[in-house]
Every structure is written in C-alpha cells, then in structure tokens.
C-alpha cells in the first residue's frame with residue numbers, strides 16, 4: 001500500500017516559499033499545491049465582475065459566486081506547480097497583476113473565501129503526496145501534515161528579492177513600492193481574524209535571509225531524514 005504524505009511550507013511574501021517548495025516537490029516527486037495562486041484566482045475572478053463591492057458585502061452571494069465560478073475552473077497539480085485553467089485557458093500572468101496584488105490580502109481575509117478554498121484544497125490533496133505552500137497550510141488546512149516548515153526573512157531581504165523578480169517584467173517598478181506592498185500584505189495577513197499568518201505548532205522555522213535555496217533545501221532534506 002502506498003503511503004501519502006503532506007509537507008507544508010508557510011511564511012510571508014518572498015520568504016522563499018515558492019522557490020523552496022518547487023525544489024522540494026521536484027526532489028521528492030511530490031505534487032505542488034501553491035495555495036496563494038488560488039487566493040489570487042478568486043481575487044482575479046472577483047475583479048473581473050462589475051459587482052465586486054456587492055459580493056464583498058453579501059456572504060450568500062459570494063458563496064454562490066465561488067461555487068458557480070469553480071465549475072468552470074480546472075486545477076492541475078504537478079511537481080512543477082499548480083496550473084489553473086478557466087474555460088480551458090491557462091491563467092497565469094493575470095494572477096500576478098498589480099490589481100490582483102493590491103486586493104488579494106483583503107479577499108483572503110474573508111471567511112467565506114477561506115472556508116471555501118480550505119475545503120477545496122483538502123479535496124484536491126486527497127490520496128496524493130503533496131508539498132503545500134502558503135500562509136495557513138500547517139496551521140489550518142493540513143494540521144496533520146507529516147512535516148511543517150515555516151520560512152522567514154527580513155523585510156528588506158524579501159523586498160529586494162521581489163523587486164529583482166518584478167524588474168524583469170516592469171522596468172519602472174520602484175523598490176519602495178514593493179517594500180510597502182510586502183509590509184501592507186504582511187500586516188493584513190498576520191492580523192486577520194480568520195487563519196492569520198502564524199508559525200504552526202510543531203513547525204521548523206528557517207530564516208532564509210542569508211541562505212541560498214540549495215542550503216534551505218538541504219536543511220529540509222535533513223529534517224525529512226530525521
């Protein structure tokens with residue numbers, strides 16, 4: 001009989017979650033669940049309607065919207081990442097737009113959205129070995145995970161990482177704006193009432209500020225061996 005395993009990697013923006021969880025999923029040949037892309041997807045879908053404000057005010061309407069929209073959504077979990085198709089079209093760059101970036105933490109603070117996505121992700125992970133990456137993977141979504149990791153790094157290191165990444169796409173991108181956005185999202189993510197960003201019980205904390213991705217990966221592999 002095959003034993004399915006779950007490894008969670010949580011932490012704030014640009015703490016290294018995406019890079020490390022990709023390396024780890026590849027190394028172990030596990031599927032990669034990037035939960036942030038689902039929060040970004042819901043934000044993108046809500047922004048695509050002309051009725052955003054009403055959805056945010058009316059929880060019944062919001063739930064109905066999520067149920068209807070997700071009938072048209074297909075998620076493919078691979079060890080390379082989480083691929084999202086809407087009406088058979090791959091949605092990727094859209095999820096990283098400035099508009100989505102500015103609103104996602106507000107949408108992610110809504111209880112209806114969190115409950116809906118928590119159930120959705122648990123079903124998605126059934127009978128699979130996965131690396132689950134996000135903000136509340138070890139604390140709320142998969143509290144019985146086999147291994148929990150929490151990555152951190154200083155605000156400035158994280159902002160520099162995100163700035164470098166963004167400069168490739170937006171040449172007029174400003175470091176100060178990136179730093180502000182990161183601090184703003186950290187604040188909303190850590191202070192929200194439902195599933196705030198927190199170090200899960202029994203998680204191993206790794207400060208990635210001065211480590212290369214390979215060094216972080218090796219630390220995690222050592223924990224797995226233990």
Ligand code: CDP
Pocket residue numbers: 012013014017018035036037039040104105106108109133134135136137185189
């Ligand atoms: O790549 P980055 O860490 O900046 O963001 P992400 O993982 O794509 O997540 C985008 C936003 O979704 C975060 O700022 C959180 O507000 C929200 N999120 C969440 O609330 N819970 C999760 N498990 C994952 C993401």
